[in-house]
Amino acid sequence: MPTSTPDPRLLSIQDYTYTLPADRIASEPLPNRDQSRLLVYREGHISDQTFQDLPAELPADALLVFNDTKVVQARLFCHKPTGGQVELFCLEPVAPHRAVELAMQQTSGCVWKCLVGNGKRWKSGPVQLVFQAHGQPASLTAERLEATDGYSLIQFRWSPEALTFAEVLRGAGHLPLPPYLNRDDTEADAVRYQTVYASHEGAVAAPTAGLHFSEAVLAALSQRGISTARVTLHVGAGTFQPVKAAHMADHAMHGEPFVVQAAVLRQLLAHQPKPILAVGTTSLRTLESVYWLGVQAAEGHLAVDSIPHVTQWQPYTPGSSLPTADALQALLHYLDTQHLDSLHATTQLLIAPGYHFRVVQGLVTNFHQPESTLLLLVAALLGPDWRRVYEHALTHDYRFLSYGDSSLLLPYKL
Template sequence: MSAFPDPRQLSIHDFTYQLPPERIAPEPLPDRDQSRLLVYRGGTITDQRFAQLPQVLPPDALLVFNDTKVVRARLFCQKPTGGLIELFCLEPVAPHRAIEPAMQQTGSCVWKCLVGNGKRWKTGPVTLEFMAEDQPATLTAERLEAAEGYSLIRFSWEPAALPFAEVLRGAGHLPLPPYLNRTDTAADAVRYQTVYAAHEGAVAAPTAGLHFSEAVLADLTRRGITEARVTLHVGAGTFQPVKANQMAGHAMHGEPFVVTTAVVRQLLAHAPRPVLAVGTTSLRTLESLYWLGAKLAQNPAATEETLHVSQWQPYETGPEVSTAAALQAVLDYLAQTGADALHATTQLLIAPGYRFRVAQGLITNFHQPESTLLLLVSALIGPDWRRVYDHALAHDYRFLSYGDSSLLLP
């Protein structure tokens, strides 16, 4: 029986701390791997540099990275009268809902967007002139309808043969976290991406990975520490504050993820040695993979439309499925459907009361007070999260996206 209350009854106000504004890192350090690394191992805290990570990892660990790539999702369009309207692309709606085909769409598309200065945008289209593939181009945006929290925007562009990915590369800005309160620079174009980013689709960086340099990756290989790559496209909901008094009133954002057959096999073969997630997005992907496998173990004939992990699925009672059986059920499903990767979505909320099935540790930055990410850290290391954060504050660690890192090994 868990010593924790039902996560739905938790109050986010119990997961707070005082974060002085000057402790939020406004810029990245000159070198990725020179950030500091707080190591929490079974209750003991030590201070290192990130470049030393390969030395302090369990030698038989499997590191799982999220190889999503941040897209330039902020667009500053101009009204005919000259005023600027900011459009923040959240997720595609038509003609594709999946991110990969949506990025290759040509001519026009519809996206959910956040709209800045929206009250000044009464009617009519707004436009944006830009350069793409060394030629002048024009993007036109029309608001189709406004809903709570977002608007549906139809984009069309000339030359129409450009894929939407090229439109965003030429016209867009990197969506830096709102708390940085500054526009993106040429340096951010490099440093707000991981060195291993591969698949475009995120609107926020998987920031735990920003510390990895080519030198650190080479050192991991030299020491025989194995790696795996998954893809979860981080959504803007990662910055969504919890406004409800109890977590039962908070709706988690959904995010698409992809895990290849080869990685599922790798995870199955690696047991019982430790699997460590690089970042909360990798961890949520690994644990979501278990819950999809548990679902498939009970219903092998599930369709791709039902491959979704809901927010409270882990906390509902049901027959226990072992991790090995769940991963094998995923492999069986992929073999049966002839697919080489699992494509699914997750709204998984990991909070105190959660029992981890795949990941045994986490590399992560320091998160905002009263955030679902802090709940996740507490689920992993229990009440010691306060000791970790008190230590980081007392020893001048830098916080949030461009801040320092921690290795959490409960």
């Protein structure tokens, strides 16, 4: 079982690094999703498999939870009247809706927070992009309303006005590949940088642990009787942000919206105390955030007039030892009293060594960047053995990062 540190705020990010040679970063996906390699860590023992072996490696009574978010084509290459190019990277909606699902269905116009490339050359006035939607000509106009903290608020308007913003992005945008790939997106990425079960548009980065799943692997899970469930967390660009602070107390965790159906909460409750495994760090953060919202509900602190939210440090303040089942029941009671069939919330939860897992007992995940919050999460699950896992992956020619190989991490006896 992982050892704990007294307070993750005291951690130095430099203690969670390793040397990642550039040639170990996978720049392209493999020809077939499920032929990636699979490192299996089981109670301290490491073995080498392929991803097709995953169903046989899982505990027979496990519940496997997927993140079914879908990556949107969030990069827009617009042009000034003089011909110069301005890149807009859509991060999150601002108006008229802040909820991603509603914002994607907005027609005629909207405001989003964006990163702006070549922004210094864009002094004033609108920029434009001409594209095709449903085989017909369309146009998008963008105007900067204000700039602050490295971001800009961008007013978008488009024609035909009946198009939704989701349709605009599908016709006008490009996939936001991770910056470390250092290449433009291709037609192949449009398929391979999505999971086969992606359903809800809103992410600007893929939940990459899910990229290995093929229809054949999903069918094998069903044949083995492995239970599955889906949550939705829209992965934000903050997932790529390096930790620049020397100590974690000075690092501001990015927030991300998520949705969990009441039926899934009931499924999680009914599965107690059998093992629950997360496909990817985003699914894991969602599941653990659900617990902390359940604590808020049990204590009568869950917001009824605003979107429920898990703060970065909630688990690390003197707090609750509420059993997981009780937290889930409290959250279901909250939804019932509010006449809701799904939980819409946001989370800034930072999972780092010292964290005590309440919902998840294992993880399917890729190999993450040095000095990243994703690596901290793995270290929280495995304890000091995270180094042994990464050293094994490096010395046994595993491929790293988004298009890289996978691992199944089972630190406890299940």
